[in-house]
Amino acid sequence: MKREPFFWISVSCGIVIMAFIILPLLQLITAPSLGMLKETIQDKDVVRSIWLSIYTAGLAALISFVLGTPLAYLLARSAFRGKRLVESIIDLPIAIPHPVVGIAILSVAGKNYWIGQILSELGVRIMGSVTGIVTVLTFVGLPFYLNATKTGFEGISPRLEKVSRSLGASMFSTFARITFPLAWRSMLIGLIMCCARAISEFGAVVIVAYHPMIAPVLIYERFEAYGLKYSQPVAVWLVSISLILFFLLRILTLHKVKE
Amino acid sequence: MEEKMKERSRCNWLLYGIIAVVLLLPCGKSFGDTSGKIIIFNAGSLTIPLAQMEKEFEAKYPRVDVLREAAGSRKCARKITDLKKPCDIMASADYTVIDQLLIPAYAGWNIRFATNRLVLCYTNKSKYATKINAKNWYESLLKKDVIWGHSDPNLDPCGYRSVMVLQLAEKYYEKPGLFEKLIANRPKENIRPKSVELVSLLQTGNMDYAWEYRSVAVQHELKFVELPDQINLGNYKYDTFYKKAVVKVTGKKPGTFLNKKGKSCTYGITLLKNAPNTQAATAFLRYMLDDQGGLKILKEMGQPPFIPCRVPTAEMKARLPKALRDLVEVRE
Numbered sequence: 001m002k003r004e005p006f007f008w009i010s011v012s013c014g015i016v017i018m019a020f021i022i023l024p025l026l027q028l029i030t031a032p033s034l035g036m037l038k039e040t041i042q043d044k045d046v047v048r049s050i051w052l053s054i055y056t057a058g059l060a061a062l063i064s065f066v067l068g069t070p071l072a073y074l075l076a077r078s079a080f081r082g083k084r085l086v087e088s089i090i091d092l093p094i095a096i097p098h099p100v101v102g103i104a105i106l107s108v109a110g111k112n113y114w115i116g117q118i119l120s121e122l123g124v125r126i127m128g129s130v131t132g133i134v135t136v137l138t139f140v141g142l143p144f145y146l147n148a149t150k151t152g153f154e155g156i157s158p159r160l161e162k163v164s165r166s167l168g169a170s171m172f173s174t175f176a177r178i179t180f181p182l183a184w185r186s187m188l189i190g191l192i193m194c195c196a197r198a199i200s201e202f203g204a205v206v207i208v209a210y211h212p213m214i215a216p217v218l219i220y221e222r223f224e225a226y227g228l229k230y231s232q233p234v235a236v237w238l239v240s241i242s243l244i245l246f247f248l249l250r251i252l253t254l255h256k257v258k259e
Numbered sequence: 260m261e262e263k264m265k266e267r268s269r270c271n272w273l274l275y276g277i278i279a280v281v282l283l284l285p286c287g288k289s290f291g292d293t294s295g296k297i298i299i300f301n302a303g304s305l306t307i308p309l310a311q312m313e314k315e316f317e318a319k320y321p322r323v324d325v326l327r328e329a330a331g332s333r334k335c336a337r338k339i340t341d342l343k344k345p346c347d348i349m350a351s352a353d354y355t356v357i358d359q360l361l362i363p364a365y366a367g368w369n370i371r372f373a374t375n376r377l378v379l380c381y382t383n384k385s386k387y388a389t390k391i392n393a394k395n396w397y398e399s400l401l402k403k404d405v406i407w408g409h410s411d412p413n414l415d416p417c418g419y420r421s422v423m424v425l426q427l428a429e430k431y432y433e434k435p436g437l438f439e440k441l442i443a444n445r446p447k448e449n450i451r452p453k454s455v456e457l458v459s460l461l462q463t464g465n466m467d468y469a470w471e472y473r474s475v476a477v478q479h480e481l482k483f484v485e486l487p488d489q490i491n492l493g494n495y496k497y498d499t500f501y502k503k504a505v506v507k508v509t510g511k512k513p514g515t516f517l518n519k520k521g522k523s524c525t526y527g528i529t530l531l532k533n534a535p536n537t538q539a540a541t542a543f544l545r546y547m548l549d550d551q552g553g554l555k556i557l558k559e560m561g562q563p564p565f566i567p568c569r570v571p572t573a574e575m576k577a578r579l580p581k582a583l584r585d586l587v588e589v590r591e
Contacts, residue, residue: 128448210451226509
């Protein structure tokens with residue numbers, strides 16, 4: 001069969017996009033020598049920052065899961081006045097420039113604002129703390145989880161739930177036994193997206209917390225203080241470790257589908 | 260006959276006139292016709308006052324275009340010596356950079372024109388804001404419930420200078436152990452990459468006190484405590500005392516370190532030997548180093564100028580362009 005020109009246009013666009021994404025990353029990954037990479041991963045600061053990045057991003061995903069799932073379900077299932085507005089508000093963190101996010105969170109957490117005053121009386125500190133980092137990461141990651149999960153819920157026919165309810169199951173039991181088993185894949189994708197977004201955040205975090213350093217902040221500090229040569233290996237480790245994590249999660253989800 | 264003579268003399272006059280104009284043209288260019296681009300490499304902390312000066316100067320000389328490039332002072336010098344970038348004027352936050360890197364090959368003289376110094380900034384809402392003063396500031400910084408910080412000594416000169424002030428305070432107030440105690444009350448989390456970022460932490464109430472250059476404090480309308488000259492790194496008379504402050508900062512690669520010694524924040528400026536537009540650049544310097552011109556702007560923006568500006572020796576003064584000599588005094 002003769003291929004249409006449109007096919008070839010699509011293929012060439014695809015190649016351009018793949019090259020656009022892969023080439024810079026490949027250049028980054030191959031730049032540092034193996035010796036440098038080894039030296040870097042033996043550096044306690046590097047290991048600490050990568051670990052901090054992973055677990056703060058994980059916590060942000062967990063918080064998004066706990067708080068976001070009911071809202072995503074509500075948005076997928078019910079129509080109410082102002083729903084569009086709520087949906088637009090959820091998307092806001094994606095559109096705001098990152099440093100602005102950091103400044104906004106700091107101004108709410110400062111003593112000049114009532115929330116900041118309450119927090120300070122409770123002994124909770126946002127500036128320069130893990131709490132602050134998780135707050136920022138949740139802020140930027142939440143929309144990704146909400147949107148993916150909402151789409152997942154929307155893909156499940158409400159009829160199935162109605163059958164369950166008509167047979168006497170409670171709303172929660174219906175959710176746990178019918179909706180969740182059908183939607184967990186999109187929820188997992190939502191969690192991965194949220195985590196990925198959180199692990200890559202720099203601009204907002206560096207304003208709220210310079211120390212303790214998450215990996216992107218450490219990469220910036222190394223770049224400013226020592227130059228590209230010493231920031232690249234840290235970046236390579238962060239990129240590879242995140243890639244492996246996300247790859248494992250993807251494999252898990254794909255595996256289930258084939259069953 | 261007479262008619263012809265008259266005509267000839269008229270012709271001669273015309274000729275003399277043309278010759279005179281042609282001869283005078285270059286002079287006219289060098290006195291009245293200041294135009295073209297002036298390239299200035301300046302220390303980052305001079306950016307705001309220089310922008311204001313550029314505006315005023317260009318209003319006076321509409322055919323001049325001042326182009327500013329801000330960077331760290333050493334980087335500015337490297338752009339001239341290593342990268343051979345064209346530049347007319349170089350203004351450094353540390354006058355010794357010009358002495359060390361540009362004289363004698365790239366510049367012939369170095370005018371000290373302004374100072375800066377470290378101050379302790381705060382706002383109305385800072386804890387103990389009503390009680391703090393130049394005598395008791397360190398007692399406030401020792402209190403457990405006070406959050407104060409400075410910028411990263413490894414990334415920002417203001418950062419290691421802040422630490423130097425604390426070291427000098429221990430010596431000046433004769434309170435052994437003061438420095439250690441102060442640092443112990445400043446968790447690492449209170450360090451920021453650049454000092455300007457601390458301003459927003461003060462303004463949002465996330466921090467009570469922060470170390471800044473006086474100019475930054477004035478430009479951001481913060482309240483600040485002025486410290487004695489012996490410790491504020493603002494008076495080069497005390498350079499030998501400042502030298503006693505030594506801060507370890509990171510070196511060329513992770514795990515290596517080098518020591519920074521205390522030194523006054525004294526600004527220096529020079530005109531480069533191979534400046535592309537010497538004539539306009541001299542005019543700019545004449546405006547900038549005048550107490551009714553650039554120096555006035557510096558003063559308003561919190562960078563105390565030297566009025567008049569200073570050069571260290573009479574011999575250096577003799578090397579200055581004529582137009583600048585009357586603006587400068589010889590003073591160690």
